Amino acid sequence: GSDWDNPMPEDGFIMIAHRGASAYEPENTLPSFELAEKLDADYIELDVHLTKDGELIVMHDDEVDRTTESMGKIKDYTLRELKELDANEEEGEIVAVTGRDKDAYEIPILSEVFDEMADDIHYVIELKDTEQYVGIEKKIIDLMKEYELISENSNGYPRAIIHSFDKEALKEVHRLNPAIPLLQLISFDEDEEAKIPKKELKDMLSYASGVGVSYEAITPSFVNKMHKEGLVVHAYTVDDAEAALRLKAMGVNGIHTNEPDLLDE
Numbered sequence: 001g002s003d004w005d006n007p008m009p010e011d012g013f014i015m016i017a018h019r020g021a022s023a024y025e026p027e028n029t030l031p032s033f034e035l036a037e038k039l040d041a042d043y044i045e046l047d048v049h050l051t052k053d054g055e056l057i058v059m060h061d062d063e064v065d066r067t068t069e070s071m072g073k074i075k076d077y078t079l080r081e082l083k084e085l086d087a088n089e090e091e092g093e094i095v096a097v098t099g100r101d102k103d104a105y106e107i108p109i110l111s112e113v114f115d116e117m118a119d120d121i122h123y124v125i126e127l128k129d130t131e132q133y134v135g136i137e138k139k140i141i142d143l144m145k146e147y148e149l150i151s152e153n154s155n156g157y158p159r160a161i162i163h164s165f166d167k168e169a170l171k172e173v174h175r176l177n178p179a180i181p182l183l184q185l186i187s188f189d190e191d192e193e194a195k196i197p198k199k200e201l202k203d204m205l206s207y208a209s210g211v212g213v214s215y216e217a218i219t220p221s222f223v224n225k226m227h228k229e230g231l232v233v234h235a236y237t238v239d240d241a242e243a244a245l246r247l248k249a250m251g252v253n254g255i256h257t258n259e260p261d262l263l264d265e
């Protein structure tokens with residue numbers, strides 16, 4: 001785990017706005033994050049890549065095809081070129097332009113998100129496709145330091161967590177700064193029950209504070225097992241209120257959701 005042992009309350013339950021309030025606003029844009037904040041999400045989840053000129057940019061895919069009017073890999077675009085695009089498309093259709101000018105949907109850089117959001121907002125930052133972005137781990141850590149995100153709030157929750165499917169990227173972050181709480185993302189097939197082989201679990205315990213798991217696979221015994229090891233469990237991506245309550249009752253510590261108001265009355 002991280003240097004704080006364990007940095008996340010094991011009996012807590014948090015709502016994590018997956019790519020912002022992405023059911024209502026274009027994913028990974030400032031309007032999506034601002035709405036998540038307004039809807040009282042506990043954490044905002046976002047995905048990070050590097051531009052051709054080495055800027056940290058917030059987008060899910062490693063190419064601009066699905067969410068903008070253009071095509072090609074992020075790493076082949078400069079920041080200035082990316083800023084010309086509108087990030088409010090979904091496969092060629094304009095999505096959820098809630099009366100806003102399309103210029104409101106720029107692709108944000110990570111520091112812009114940190115600048116725009118309230119000081120008490122929390123982040124789950126996903127490292128994606130790191131093999132094509134040399135040095136991305138250090139850049140993110142430096143920015144987290146600059147914005148004092150390597151710290152906890154008064155509830156004992158960390159200001160920022162990093163998660164990734166990429167074990168090596170997480171290990172690199174841990175090597176560079178062991179104080180950052182890390183979650184290992186793991187995907188299971190829909191009809192599969194979550195299970196982590198002993199050897200893998202042992203390895204995971206050397207760097208991770210928890211796991212983020214596709215929610216259909218989560219069972220009460222899996223949650224208990226993880227908690228016994230001191231690992232928290234997050235579930236992704238839950239847009240069904242009944243499933244969310246079921247997971248909460250199992251002791252799951254947080255859910256990623258595109259609808260941060262999912263459990264509001």
Ligand code: G3P
Nearest residue numbers: 018047126212236237256
């Ligand atoms: O919420 C977990 C999730 O972020 C991992 O999947 O594809 O939405 O980044 P994805």
Ligand code: CA
Nearest residue numbers: 045046047126
């Ligand atoms: Ca993600």
